[in-house]
Amino acid sequence: MARRRERGIHNLSRAVAALRGTGVSESRRRLLKVLGSAIGLSSVAIPTWGHRPTGLVSTALAAQPRPFTTDGKEGLTLLSDRPVNAETPVALLDDALTSNARHFIRNNGLVPERARNQDTQGWSLVVDGEVERSLELTLGQLKSRYPNRREALVLECAGNGRAGFHPSASGNQWTLGAVGCALYTGVRLKDVLVDAGVKSSAVYLAYYGEDLHLSGDPDTVVISRGVSIEKALDQQTLLAWEMNGEPLPAQHGFPLRLVVPGWPASASGKWLRRLWVRDRVHDGPKMTGASYRVPKHPVLPGTEVPEGDMVIIEAMPVKSVITHPASGVSHTVGAPLVLRGHAWCGDGPVEGMHLSRDFGATWTPALLAEPRNPFAWQRWEASVSFPTPGHYEVWARATDHRSRMQPMVVPGWNPRGYLNNAMHRIAVNVT
Numbered sequence: 001m002a003r004r005r006e007r008g009i010h011n012l013s014r015a016v017a018a019l020r021g022t023g024v025s026e027s028r029r030r031l032l033k034v035l036g037s038a039i040g041l042s043s044v045a046i047p048t049w050g051h052r053p054t055g056l057v058s059t060a061l062a063a064q065p066r067p068f069t070t071d072g073k074e075g076l077t078l079l080s081d082r083p084v085n086a087e088t089p090v091a092l093l094d095d096a097l098t099s100n101a102r103h104f105i106r107n108n109g110l111v112p113e114r115a116r117n118q119d120t121q122g123w124s125l126v127v128d129g130e131v132e133r134s135l136e137l138t139l140g141q142l143k144s145r146y147p148n149r150r151e152a153l154v155l156e157c158a159g160n161g162r163a164g165f166h167p168s169a170s171g172n173q174w175t176l177g178a179v180g181c182a183l184y185t186g187v188r189l190k191d192v193l194v195d196a197g198v199k200s201s202a203v204y205l206a207y208y209g210e211d212l213h214l215s216g217d218p219d220t221v222v223i224s225r226g227v228s229i230e231k232a233l234d235q236q237t238l239l240a241w242e243m244n245g246e247p248l249p250a251q252h253g254f255p256l257r258l259v260v261p262g263w264p265a266s267a268s269g270k271w272l273r274r275l276w277v278r279d280r281v282h283d284g285p286k287m288t289g290a291s292y293r294v295p296k297h298p299v300l301p302g303t304e305v306p307e308g309d310m311v312i313i314e315a316m317p318v319k320s321v322i323t324h325p326a327s328g329v330s331h332t333v334g335a336p337l338v339l340r341g342h343a344w345c346g347d348g349p350v351e352g353m354h355l356s357r358d359f360g361a362t363w364t365p366a367l368l369a370e371p372r373n374p375f376a377w378q379r380w381e382a383s384v385s386f387p388t389p390g391h392y393e394v395w396a397r398a399t400d401h402r403s404r405m406q407p408m409v410v411p412g413w414n415p416r417g418y419l420n421n422a423m424h425r426i427a428v429n430v431t
């Protein structure tokens with residue numbers, strides 16, 4: 001069966017963005033009509049806000065996201081409807097744990113029927129490859145054979161912040177909200193792998209899920225990624241069946257998913273059916289080419305990077321968000337403004353959090369909490385006052401356990417727009 005490229009309303013909005021300012025309203029109308037019917041849309045809000053520059057533009061000019069509602073979701077911004085991709089407006093990430101209703105969704109294919117029906121009939125997980133004994137486990141066996149764990153873990157899409165790159169990279173134009181920290185219940189992947197008897201030849205852990213390819217072909221794998229055997233054996237790498245105390249929602253991988261905190265969330269396979277321990281780095285769909293890979297040295301933005309210069313993304317960089325107040329807040333001169341948010345890092349704790357209210361000239365420390373468990377995000381809080389009326393920005397900067405800081409501007413360009421951990425800034429109107 002012919003492979004079809006992903007398409008959804010993000011393609012439509014990109015086309016609209018490309019046409020904006022050309023003044024050719026007739027061709028624009030025609031294109032909209034053609035694209036609209038091609039993807040089966042009639043009256044969907046087009047999220048063109050994602051295409052405005054975010055890097056060096058005053059945050060007061062940031063556009064308003066348009067919310068959408070779908071099964072069990074609240075207040076998310078839809079970037080694509082086929083496959084479903086939706087991010088969380090950053091002010092809705094203010095809670096210590098991200099609720100199921102607010103957690104972002106990143107699908108590469110279609111949610112499997114089993115997940116939509118919450119049906120575990122005939123489901124099992126196979127563990128095979130470089131192991132002494134292959135396992136085939138039901139959900140009941142998985143729950144009863146290994147110690148159960150409950151951990152708050154950050155999942156962040158490697159493309160979170162993609163909208164900030166110029167020239168722009170294809171794919172979902174995530175701004176800040178392709179990240180969440182939910183409470184997962186499951187078992188350590190390590191306990192299952194030890195039970196199977198990992199051989200010394202094991203190098204990589206690959207996953208296969210049962211989501212359906214957009215082409216509808218049941219034999220085409222949507223995505224099959226994984227992690228090094230070292231990361232697979234990490235204490236915080238889980239096989240989870242519950243998210244915030246409820247069975248995994250359909251969109252998030254029912255009945256079982258990997259949760260590999262710290263690494264691109266694309267490593268956290270959903271709707272799992274098979275874990276394959278390999279004797280080499282995995283080469284499944286979305287492991288090769290420019291997918292989840294970046295140049296091993298900085299490149300001129302927009303250039304083509306030879307395949308051999310691309311390396312797989314492992315730990316995600318240090319990052320933080322301001323979850324309260326929302327950008328554009330009005331505030332009284334001289335009075336303390338309470339700010340808070342979260343900070344996280346892909347390979348260890350965040351150790352410092354600083355704020356600037358004068359466009360980066362001076363910085364003051366914020367209070368930074370310890371993580372609830374390793375790889376949970378860390379709450380930060382601060383109170384800032386403003387000396388005069390006027391238009392201010394607050395910038396937030398996290399520093400990790402190896403003294404690495406978030407950059408002020410968009411970091412190294414890469415073909416697919418990954419790893420943008422530039423500081424988050426909000427506008428404050430002081431009167």
Ligand SMILES: Nc1nc2c(c(=O)[nH]1)N[C@H]1C(S)=C(S)[C@@H](COP(=O)(O)O)O[C@H]1N2
Binds near residue numbers: 156267
């Ligand atoms: N089987 C499967 N697993 C998957 C995906 C997918 O499309 N299919 N998407 C991956 C990507 S790219 C991300 S960012 C996370 C998103 O998880 P979430 O939708 O629960 O937020 O799931 C990952 N696991």
Ligand SMILES: [Mo]
Binds near residue numbers: 106157266
């Ligand atoms: Mo992702």
